[in-house]
Amino acid sequence: MKCPFCHHDDTQVKDSRPTEDHNAIRRRRLCGNCGARFTTFERVQLRELTVVKKNGAKEPFDRDKLLRSMRTSLRKRNVDQERVERVVNSIVRRLESSGESEIQVKTIGEMVMEALLQLDEIAYIRFASVYKNFREVKDFEEFIDTTVRPDGDD
Template sequence: MKDSRPAEDGAAIRRRRICPDCSGRFTTFERVQLRELHVLKKSGKRVPFVRDKLARSVEIALRKRPVDPQRVERMISGIVRRLEQMGEPEVRSEAIGAMVMEALRGLDDVAYVRFASVYRDFAEASDFESVIGELARSHTAIAMETVKPAPASKEDDPHDD
């Protein structure tokens, strides 16, 4: 091993290694797994939670989007941490999907709509319109919260003579 250091805000260890046979260099990441999680699917089937499957589904939603890969990795690590901190050995697939939707909403609108189309099983164009409308309303609400009128000065008060 050539080098070892914390990564992903301390949630993983990044190691630079050298192959003893060919002297090629490569990087590995080691993550602490707090517990063995299982996903309860809509069908009732119980399957092991696979972090890479979560990452792949997020990457598909983010394909060709201008989002920093490190932000995506932090988002995925945050979701996994939340799942582990729930303390439950089983997590419903709907709960995982909701966490991804929440995280994508703050990361990229297009990825949010793409993920929603699969997660909510869109059947027609009006399903897309509905989600886009939700996003527009939420952006409007956020914009209105951040724009607050400046307090009136004494000079502007017509009752002050």
């Protein structure tokens, strides 16, 4: 494993243990060149996934990009990061076990929306504002009225 600090190719594993959900191995590593310590995670990957964008462009699925987008929506919200990791793991498992190697970006977006609604309504609205490309305040109002409060509760 290459050191993220000095890019030296030789690092040593100092400690390995399973994550709390037992879906990955957490490894503490030490760079023999610069002495830096860092953590890596080893996960099972069932299949290579490709994301098909709205414009037809394709790119490899990036779990970290999914995690970053959820964390951005959840910024300054009181949601446990381990819970977010479990949700991301669940989404990845669902995608990998879908039988499809090419996944539409819309499918991923809908899974994230569904998960965020369960985690935190504010994060759900934040994500939706970008995902659904809200342009003005009435877009937020309509979205909240139809999805967060569909029965009209205030």
